[in-house]
Amino acid sequence: MLLRTFIPLALLAVLFAGPVGAVDLDKGKEINGTCAACHGEFGQGGKKGEYPRIAGQRVKYLENQLNSFRARTRLNIPMFPYTQERELSDDDIKDVAAYLAGVELPTRMPNFVGNEDALTRLLMVDKVMIIPRAEGDIENGGKIYQKQCVACHAKTGKGRGMFPMLVGQYTSYLKRQVGLYLKGDRPHDEEGVVGVLNGLKPAEIQDILAYLTALQEPQE
Ligand code: HEC
Ligand code: HEC
Structure with missing residues (x-):
């Protein structure tokens, strides 16, 4: 008897929840309003990398990080209040991650056609994301990157799947994360201090960072 009333209810719940895995991009955009205070309106980050860029990042990675912040397996004190269950549900995480992953930031200054007003121009320029060239030996960085990082972060440096x-x-942000990984405060590819980053010298890491800033430029 109990089962009989139970099953149809469960079924109804599933039916009304809509298609499994559907994301609501409008909701994601709305949620991003609270993120914008630190990460910028377009997810472009700010304060020279104190707040990382989150736009155009891989959706799976964004979800994983938001879940880690919420569970406190990745410590991020400024963000903690925004990731608490009531603030950011599982669905919210999916929606905001999907929205942010879809935001494209150009790497070139826009060509104005001439009839834009000042505000439109300002917004167009605001979206442009050019990371200044970092110091280091680009050629050496490229060699190490293509050998040791490419399997996960991809040839283009754009990542893939959860990577x-x-x-x-921002170079300063990446550098800070490498520091956290090396100290074991954040797990990278392996637990502890046996991962790929631990086998590199500081100068080699700097060279990779330089290479990444060179990769960003459109190659034609
Ligand atoms: C009060 C400021 C603040 C707010 C608001 C905030 N963040 Fe953050 N966020 C940070 C800081 C600071 C970091 C970098 C932490 C570090 O250096 O490890 C960060 C890191 C992240 C990262 C990790 C990026 C990466 O490359 O690993 C993601 C993803 C992220 N935030 C998403 C969001 C989303 C989505 C929201 C809105 C729901 C949000 N943040 C709101 C401050 C904020
Ligand atoms: C076996 C796969 C793998 C390889 C190889 C790899 N990484 Fe990663 N990398 C990851 C994963 C997974 C993460 C995200 C970890 C997490 O969830 O915190 C990551 C994150 C990072 C981040 C932080 C990004 C951010 O937005 O916070 C940096 C920086 C980084 N890797 C640099 C490197 C460099 C440099 C190399 C080559 C020397 C490298 N990785 C090789 C898997 C890999």
Whole structure:
């Protein structure tokens, strides 16, 4: 008897929840309003990388990080209040991650056609994301990157699946993360201090960062 009333209810719940895995991009955009205070209106980050760029990042990676912040397996004190269950549900995480992953930031200054007003021009320029060239030996960085990082972060540096995009991210932010990984505060490819980053010298890491800033430029 109990089962009989139970099953139809469960079924109804599933039917009304809509298609499994559907994301609501409008909702994602709305949620991003609270993120914008730190990460910028277009997810372009700010304060020279104190706030990382989150636009155009891989959707799976964004979801994983938001879940880690919420669970406190990745410590991020400024963001903690925004990731608490009531603030950011599982659905919210999916929606905001999908929205942000779809935001494209150009790497060139826009060509104005001439009839834009000042505000439109300002917004167009605001969206342009050019990371200044970092110091280091680009050629050496490229060799190491293509050998040791490419399997996960991809040839283009744009990542794949759960592996984050590195290209187009603030150098200072990436450097800070490498520091956290090396200290074991954030797990990278392996637990502890046996991962790929631990086998590199500081100068080699700097060279990779330089290479990443060179990769960002459109190659024609
Ligand atoms: C009060 C400021 C603040 C707000 C608001 C905020 N963040 Fe953050 N966020 C940060 C800081 C600071 C970091 C970098 C932490 C670090 O250096 O490890 C960060 C990191 C992240 C990262 C990790 C990026 C990466 O490349 O690993 C993601 C994803 C992220 N935030 C998404 C969001 C989303 C989505 C929201 C809105 C729901 C949000 N943040 C709201 C401050 C904020
Ligand atoms: C076996 C796969 C793998 C390889 C190889 C790899 N990475 Fe990663 N990398 C990851 C994963 C997974 C993450 C995200 C970890 C997490 O969830 O915090 C990451 C994150 C990063 C981040 C932080 C990105 C962010 O937005 O916070 C940096 C920086 C980074 N990797 C640099 C490198 C460099 C440099 C190399 C080559 C020397 C490299 N990785 C090789 C898997 C890999």
